[in-house]
Amino acid sequence: MTVQTKTKPDDTRARIIETAEALFRRMGFAKTAVADIAAELGMSPANIYRFFSSKHAIVEAICQKALAELEAEAWAVARSPGPASxxxxxxxxxxxxxxxxxxxxxxxxxxxxLVAIEHSWDVIRAHKQVMHSIAERILREGIAAGEFEPVDPAQTARHIMRSLVAFLHPVLIVQxxxxxxxxxxxxxxALRFLLRSITPRR
Structure with a gap:
């Protein structure tokens, strides 16, 4: 007797994200329909909608995953040895x-x-907060080591990230x-110029 293994909801959700990302990369977001994702997975579009309310919701999940990779790299930088600057x-x-x-x-x-920026601002806002927290951590360690003046690290992190937005925003970087x-x-x-304002004069 063959025992059928039931697929866990989290596994199905992950398969939908993986398949959708592959199709978006191959065909582009605009040309890919939920029906295409469903066909690729051998399931009905209705089953996709059990896990995601819309195509934009799928993009949000893909974007969240991609930004998480950048955040992991950023945390690795923050935890590495060397001067805070x-x-x-x-x-x-x-x-x-x-x-x-x-x-x-x-x-x-x-x-x-870009689609996520337009339709899923919560994901982008959460990502910005993570990046600010990472910059703040590095600043705190630089202040503790005497590398920087005893400024407010949270406020200074915000100022630095906002001042460098032309290089950090995916739309502006295209420009x-x-x-x-x-x-x-x-x-x-630009960063070195900003850091001079909080670096003690020897």
């Missing part, structure tokens, strides 16, 4: 390179992030690329 620079450059890479070589991933800005040296120079 260097770790802040590494954090900014990790973000710049992530968005630049998505736009240049994974354009359809970049497009999905930088189209204007042929040097995204290797300019973000670094």
């Amino acid at each position: 260097q770790r802040l620079e590494d954090l900014i450059m990790a973000t710049v390179n992530y968005h630049k890479e998505n736009f240049l070589t994974e354009r359809r991933v970049h497009d999905m992030v 930088c690329l189209e204007d042929h800005e040097d995204l290797e040296t300019e973000p670094r120079a």
